[in-house]
Amino acid sequence: MEDAPDTDRTPTATRILDTAQDLVQRRGYNAVSYGDLADELDLTTTAIHYHFPAKADLGQALVRRYRRQSSQTRAALEDQHENLRERLVQYVELFSGILENGGLCLCGILAADTETLPDKVQREIQRFFAEQEDWLTTIIGADSSGDAGLQGCPSPRATARVLLAAVEGAMLTTPQRDPETYTDTLRRLIDSIVT
Amino acid sequence: MEDAPDTDRTPTATRILDTAQDLVQRRGYNAVSYGDLADELDLTTTAIHYHFPAKADLGQALVRRYRRQSSQTRAALEDQHENLRERLVQYVELFSGILENGGLCLCGILAADTETLPDKVQREIQRFFAEQEDWLTTIIGADSSGDAGLQGCPSPRATARVLLAAVEGAMLTTPQRDPETYTDTLRRLIDSIVT
């Protein structure tokens, strides 16, 4: 198992992750420094280095926690809604909530920085997208009507790939990053998937 | 007219832009420095400051040129192909070519850095996406069959938004950034638009 526990974390470590996540979702990896975090948290950079020795450690912990949270959120969403359309609409709503917060998907913004990221952070990001794609593939394939999916897509996975791409891409391309327009765009796509 | 000439540029200025574009498309705005460019071009940072006094000027020139090139490419593509499907397939091919080159769409990667960018660079990026969206809207609306568009989309613009989002998003989310998989994903979407 390469996936460490990463729960039972110190209160300070958690505060650091919270602030770091917020800043990275707004500015990207390379525009967030230990100094920025220290300012925001009223700590010194040294204190942060105690919890996360190198920036790579901070980055990895950040994405790992994000993956875990995302997994739990998806599970809850699966429990609360039975039919595919509602599940997809709520899924999209998660991302429009991020936009409302003034940021982007953590892994979306980090994916843009990929080339400059430490290897272990890159791997976590790849896993995140694989998990999203797998989950979407599963729930689309599990639809009771049996024929959910985009018209041109031969498999649930093909539809899942289009949807995931649109979810991440619309965060970058939606005019003014308006959450309403974002949601509207993706609802149209969902309407084309669940007919 | 706020749009400056930006053609008739010095050979060195063009070399700088070429290298800067390549590096930014791989690493993002904040991970490319005057020093990096100077190394790559066998110049000093001062020489680059002569052509582009501040980094904001370089960024703006970069996106402006990219916009102009993109506009010309789209026009050529419109001339060479008559039917919607071929136009869209070739459009997508442009972006898969970027992936093959090891980079991302200049404006896609810059959009992720938005918060940290000078205002004038932000504005250029917004314009880029507006132009892409408008062009896609136009060619979808102009389709001779008259009923092109995603099933769930009431207007050509709604379809255009989904497609643009997918084009940009799939560059980030496609496993291994494999150009084949990228193209395949978007072809499926095109198949759902041009039925």
Add this chain to the structure above:
DNA sequence: GTCTATAAACTGATAGAC
């Protein structure tokens, strides 16, 4: 667990010579 102090490198940018 947090601090002061510090290092070595890098950042965007400017002055002034050629």
Add this chain to the structure above:
DNA sequence: GTCTATCAGTTTATAGAC
């Protein structure tokens, strides 16, 4: 148009005290 020299600020990171 390009150079040398230099600036002040920031970056990631470490040593050692409390």
